[in-house]
Amino acid sequence: MLHPKLIHPESIVVIGGSDNVQSPGGSVLKNLIDHKYPGQLYVVNPKQEIVQGVKSYKNLNELPKVDLAIVAIAAKYIPEAIRILAQQKETKGFIVFSAGFSEKDENGTKLEKEIVELINIAGGSLLGPNNIGLINQYYTGVFTRPIPKLDKKGVDFISGSGATAVFIIEAAESMGLTFSSVYTVGNSAQIGVEEVLEYLDQSFEEDKSSKVKLLYIESIKDPLKFLEHTASLISKGCKIAAIKAGSSEAGNRAASSHTGAIANSDVFIDALFKKAGIIRCYGRNELITVAGILLQKGSKGKNIAIITHAGGPAVMLTDVLSKNGLQVPSLKGTHCKTLLGELFEGSSVTNPIDFLATGTAQQLETIIDYCEHKFDEIDAMAVIFGSPGLSSVYDAYEVLHNKIKTCKKPIYAILPSVVNVKNEMDAFIKKGNIVFNDEVLFGKALAKVSNYTIVQDKVQTLELKSLKKVRKLIDALPNGYMSSETAFKLLDCAGVKMAAQKYARNKTDLHKVSETLKYPVVLKVEGPLHKSDVGGVILNVSNEKELHDHFDKLMQIDGAKSVLIQPMISGMEIFIGAKKEGNYPSIVLCGLGGIFVEVLKDISVNMVPISNKEALNMISSLKAFPVLKGIRGKKGINIQALAEMITKVSKLLILAPEISELDINPLLASENDLIAVDARICIKKA
Amino acid sequence: MLHPKLIHPESIVVIGGSDNVQSPGGSVLKNLIDHKYPGQLYVVNPKQEIVQGVKSYKNLNELPKVDLAIVAIAAKYIPEAIRILAQQKETKGFIVFSAGFSEKDENGTKLEKEIVELINIAGGSLLGPNNIGLINQYYTGVFTRPIPKLDKKGVDFISGSGATAVFIIEAAESMGLTFSSVYTVGNSAQIGVEEVLEYLDQSFEEDKSSKVKLLYIESIKDPLKFLEHTASLISKGCKIAAIKAGSSEAGNRAASSHTGAIANSDVFIDALFKKAGIIRCYGRNELITVAGILLQKGSKGKNIAIITHAGGPAVMLTDVLSKNGLQVPSLKGTHCKTLLGELFEGSSVTNPIDFLATGTAQQLETIIDYCEHKFDEIDAMAVIFGSPGLSSVYDAYEVLHNKIKTCKKPIYAILPSVVNVKNEMDAFIKKGNIVFNDEVLFGKALAKVSNYTIVQDKVQTLELKSLKKVRKLIDALPNGYMSSETAFKLLDCAGVKMAAQKYARNKTDLHKVSETLKYPVVLKVEGPLHKSDVGGVILNVSNEKELHDHFDKLMQIDGAKSVLIQPMISGMEIFIGAKKEGNYPSIVLCGLGGIFVEVLKDISVNMVPISNKEALNMISSLKAFPVLKGIRGKKGINIQALAEMITKVSKLLILAPEISELDINPLLASENDLIAVDARICIKKA
Known part of the structure; x- marks a missing residue:
């Protein structure tokens, strides 16, 4: 927690404050004075008794107690200064502008550790080093300009x-x-x-x-x-x-x-x-x-009225909004007719509402009132109003100012005439308004804000029956990729439905396995990481002879340890992956499997814990979502089952944060079922 | 062709010029005077003899001969004015600001036609109506402000x-x-x-x-x-x-x-x-x-050096460039070491070259010289140089100005301090330089420019052997979709390889067809437009019994006219389409067929005539290109054959511009072959 004295200091000392306002110490002092810091100001400067009109102490020891120190002296002198401040002056807030610390070299890192320790012991707060400071409503503790409004x-x-x-x-x-x-x-x-x-x-x-x-x-x-x-x-x-x-x-x-x-x-x-x-x-x-x-009022929906006296920017704004998920709905009905009657001949009210280059401030007011009160389908207004430079537009901007203040629907002011009516724009801003200059940059940002949906939902408490089993398996494993067999076990514990697996390490195994086999089956070499790259996956093996022949070939592949035999399952290939990096929570990825993962990069990602709602959102935000739902006569997959599987993987990852990578690929999905066929899991223990 | 008198008039009359500089007529006159139009200026204004110091004629008839008329009077008076100017005053250039023409109503459209006709007869040029005018090096014929540099x-x-x-x-x-x-x-x-x-x-x-x-x-x-x-x-x-x-x-x-x-x-x-x-x-x-x-020098390549005294913007610029196909190559070697020796401790020269907030103009010069002369891998420089507002940066901007003028490699000036060093920036611009304020907007634009490749290539002259056949087929067809049979014939003429087709309209046909059939085959209903939507495509029909059963079912589909029987071919499903709209040349589209066309929208488009090089460029710009080339053990398709097929379709479209839509889908592609299996072509004659 930041110390209150950093946020609201009753007194500030600038260590290294000077009359040179081109130096950080001089500049921050000027900023504090210019912006009327209401507390007690001091300076420490070995050469002067008054700096910029402020009492300066030549020796830090002479300084009275002080809440906040802003430090702008060479790095090597700072630990000693902080020692005195922290131990003798009850200073709790520290802002250190100076460079030469951990960003520079080892010695700097040492110095930095030293001052942090001193401040920690004193229970203080340190902002920096190597920063420009802090500004809040109470004081302007930065050495840079400008100070914002x-x-x-x-x-x-x-x-x-x-x-x-x-x-x-x-x-x-x-x-x-x-x-x-x-x-x-x-x-x-x-x-x-x-x-x-x-x-x-x-x-x-x-x-x-x-x-x-x-x-x-x-x-x-x-x-x-x-x-x-x-x-x-x-x-x-x-x-x-x-x-x-x-x-x-x-x-x-x-x-x-x-x-x-x-x-x-x-x-x-x-x-x-x-x-x-x-x-x-x-x-x-x-x-x-x-x-x-x-910073402006929120909009209830995505229907925007564009009000303009210039066609071009309105067309470009319509384009960017409608390409990015917002609507510029066409306006119809009696209100349109009466509104049109209030405007000059040739105006258009279908949205964009174009009231022509000759349109007046009074007309602007009328249009905004219609959008606010009569056009119920409108959620927000974007007003584009510039000037060809012939006359002033103070009246129109005054209307805009008043309407922004009083209307319930948000009104965005897009004022493109940065040269012609600069004074009018400055006055408009001075009244507390916000101005956008470029309609397309505005439109993209509005779409970004409007499309932002937060899918937050309580995640079910972990109720994995196999909690202990999971931990037992994980605890016993070394770092690295586990065998398919273990991966399947782990996923089974998590409730992931797996295709039946039989392993044959040699001909004896194979004979035993083949006794109960139902053809067709799939053979996969175990050992090499990218099986299909080395020709290690054989589909549609339909009798015992083929089984033996392919087995022999697969075992000859470099690195082959055994062969996995699974029933031949058909379905859409889905992919669920997971990854953990550093101290981030694990992420889960999903998408259409196979080449689409690699080539089209159409993948959804979320961070654990993932709720069912979030999982559904992941799936529906895939570009391939229409394929998953079923398209043009082809049946889709069981979306809910996929969402559940994502939440199951999420649970597994929370139980076993040692899983650094997980790859269920493919996962064969049909209208009803969802069966994992292959999986690879890597463990990395801290 | 624009008349020379519109471009370089020896004399200009402003019809409707006045002393009111807030009106178009008054404003354009002011602009012409302020920007020192060197020719003869006149005004026509019925109320005054001198307007803004310029001789004014109360009656158009009194006006001497004049090259260019700028017209700013009410629409209804304009035809008569133009008649006099065109017929009596040898006027050839016309700029009409006034509104009230075709943009307004039918009457306006009539007026507009009238003035165009008058001007056409006189061999003159008309800019407008309803515009703001024209600016060139010789005169500023606009009523708006500002006049650009x-x-x-x-x-x-x-x-x-x-x-x-x-x-x-x-x-x-x-x-x-x-x-x-x-x-x-x-x-x-x-x-x-x-x-x-x-x-x-x-x-x-x-x-x-x-x-x-x-x-x-x-x-x-x-x-x-x-x-x-x-x-x-x-x-x-x-x-x-x-x-x-x-x-x-x-x-x-x-x-x-x-x-x-x-x-x-x-x-x-x-x-x-x-x-x-x-x-x-x-x-x-x-x-x-x-x-x-x-407007700046062109860059030879895509390797950008980012030179900065502030880390943040350099990181954002690196991000945006490298995400958009440009490189910010890491710099190494002895030159790096010697350059580093010239900078303050803590600087970095790995690229971005960061010479710290304290970096000097002299250091900036040195860095630019290194990038220009010593770092051969660098093609262009982006210099980010702002100011925290403590001191002026005239010296650094002077260095930048000189280097932009003298260096062979382009240097882009990204100057973010729009408040702190506004004066320095203005001075920099006054010297003829161009300034970018936001590094990310700049980076996106640079990537757009750099990634722009023009694939222009001579298209082979049309050498279709079946030229006459194509025209004969097309000329005989009515508007609308032609039968598959005709479509296949047309594509055959164009040299597109088609799967064998046999049609059965009834059981008799079917018996005849089945005599020579090699199984498995595919059955497709003819008649309905979207065959697969109505269950009209049966794959893998492997014997005569199945053939007859499916035939019966297919013929029961609503709209079924016949059944197409084709050999069962396997391969990657490719899609080639074409479309013509209005007076635009036809476009050709291609992509991975089936759902990928519809769901993933991964499609390349080009306009006819399409050369082989352009066709290859279309294919390689598909997101699915890695799939077409072959990926992870799966063989790719014959890319060159696909390119050739695109050029063949392009030729067909040029021969037969009546083709409004064409759809070869699927086109089954293997490592060697490329066979069209289904096609749909629509004709629209003018």
């Missing part, structure tokens, strides 16, 4: 990168985005993104706290903590949008199984965000556009 | 929407995008987008003309003309990026065949753009970002 209902923003935070704040300015707080965690020596989330979660107050959180993250150290507090905030009504940078192949590794190759680290981030209910963004512009939407 | 090497921009043109020009301003010309076509009564393209094509001069064209289009009236001139410009070294708005489902129609359902109008636009070599964009921001890249 502050509002307690603005966004809470946590950033893993100081520079990125600056650039996001800059880009947000021209949109009118307001901030409730900005936390930059730097090296996250003590407080990371997870700890700030924990604080925001635990200090959340329904009426007082901001409900929009933005994150820029480069790494997640504690996924479970991250998940706990983001999910909790979202369950309290918050919306969270986040960028997790570093999502490309750099972090991938060559994995030995199919599942492994698909599930790179980024898939875990996706699954984690989905589990928590976080809207994932990929760039600064996207993040702030999404934030701009989240 | 003009440069003969800037973009040529043609817009189907005046307001959209204004908004694009506004958005382009803060990027530093320059314009060579802006044409807005309004109602396109005489000059449409196609005619402006024709003019740009025919007047193109290698050294003098701009090589970047931007289009905002809402409709294409003459696709062939559009294709001819865009392809020609591109073959001359131009790059064209275009938005075609109105791409969503609104324009779609319920179609009777698979191909039809997939190929909505937007697919034709895609194919047309691909054929011409146009980069398709979907929003204003994307269009100008792409233009900003196209």
